[in-house]
Amino acid sequence: MELNVTSNLTSSKGTINATVKSHELLWWTASILGLNFAGALANILLLLVMTVYKPLRQSSSCALLVHCIVIDLYQTVVAVPAQIIPVYMGPTHSLPTFYCRTLPLLVFSTSWASMHASCALAMHRLVATVLPHRYAAFTKRSSLALMILVPWVLSLCIAMFPTVEYGMKVVVSPVNGGCTTVAVGTQTVFTMYTVIGTYLPTVVIGLCYMGILLKSLMEMHDSSRSTSQATALRRRSEISLTLFVSFLWHCITLYPMMIAVTFYPGVYSRNVQLQLALKGMINVFSAVNPVFYWTSSRLFQNGLKEVLGCRWTWAQARSRISPVSK
DSSP, rough: OEEEEEEOOTTTOOOOEEEEHHHHHHHHHHHHHHHHHHHHHHHHHHHHHHHHHHHTTTTHHHHHHHHHHHHHHHHIIIIHHHHHHHHHTTSSSSHHHHHHHHIIIIIIHHHHHHHHHHHHHHHHHHHHHHHHGGGGGGGHHHHHHHHHHHHHHHHHHHHHHOOOOOSEHHHHTTTTEEEEEEEEESHHHHHHIIIIIIHHHHHHHHHHHHHHHHHHHHHHTTTTHHHHEEEEEHHHHHHHHHHHHHHHHHHHHHHHHHHHHHHHHHHHHHHHHHHHHHHHHTTHHHHHHHHHHHHHOOHHHHHHHHHHHTTHHHHHHHHHOOOOOO
């Protein structure tokens, strides 16, 4: 028995279809959902680390970090299953008429919010590194609240286009039973929302972390710094490096699909395994992301040890996040 599964990525090249055997689709679906279940637990554990481990809790970027982790948690629990399960059920299972139309607001918006939240975090870290005399203004609660609010405003504005079916719309696919985004009229709006939702924040994040790492590398050779200053610099550099690694992982999971669909649509449409692999990478980003926090940072490793060793109290867990260090 075979099921027709459409990867349903609409671009200037058209819609790409692929046929896979039912056991391959079952294995693919189970793997993605299993990884996201484990990823949900990992993100919860990461939130505990950020809450109870003092060096991370007192970081001035703690609130922004927690924001990004919460979005990843939502992705693993809600967004990924909402997109993967209908594909597995196939075209014979009819979806409610409102299902696909609400996906941009309830599911797709979190992906865009994740990109812009990471962008806000990168800019926050850049100011701390390059403009430390101006940084105090960015550690105020009002500033942090604004940097958390703006990504959602941008993502919801982007999501309104397919929701009101202006320039694009999300419809039920007659081929795989899932949902697909299709352009309405010209490709202008579709291109604009791709640039604002993906390409622009990617460029900004990359430039920010390159600047941070270069500046930190130069400062590490300054022997005139006191011990406390050197410790703060080392901690700041370590957190920034961890976030840069997470950013690279995001690019690795996201851009192969976009490159394949845009530049090699023929190869992509004929290769079922390639389709499953690239779609799978996109859907496990948030689940695997905590691994890079723990493997690239001693701060997060020590925090994990403290949480797992239960060397903390509920009073510490409830303590207020205070922006102290950079």
